[in-house]
Amino acid sequence: MTTAQQMLEKYIEAEIAVLDGRSITFGGRTLSMADLNDIRQGRLEWERRVNAEKASASGNNSGFSLATFK
Template sequence: MTQAKQMLEKYLEAETAVLEGRSVTFGGRTLTMADLNQIREGRKEWERRVAAEAAAAQGDRTGYALATFV
């Protein structure tokens, strides 16, 4: 499992825990319902990274390319 997938799993677990009314300690911080938006933003970032890794593994070109003009 890649680091991006591991981090996505942690964010999903944290989001579930907070939605169930529990607080969760993540990265040395205790997060509660007030931090749900922050957890969701982190989850979205790791979802993007997992998708980019999957696309790269399939040979899809994502992002941008730089051209050198002489």
């Protein structure tokens, strides 16, 4: 089973490879500089998932706090 952290690492590797001018095969698809925006969007999604998992593991599911002023 692939974790969110592993997927994030794959997207970061793909982004670096494409920025270095290489193409990379990822998920059965060959990606190149033209696909950089797709790779970045995927990376951002997996970053959100990793952060959500970390927040859930620490008991902070909401991502925000409420304050009561009296």
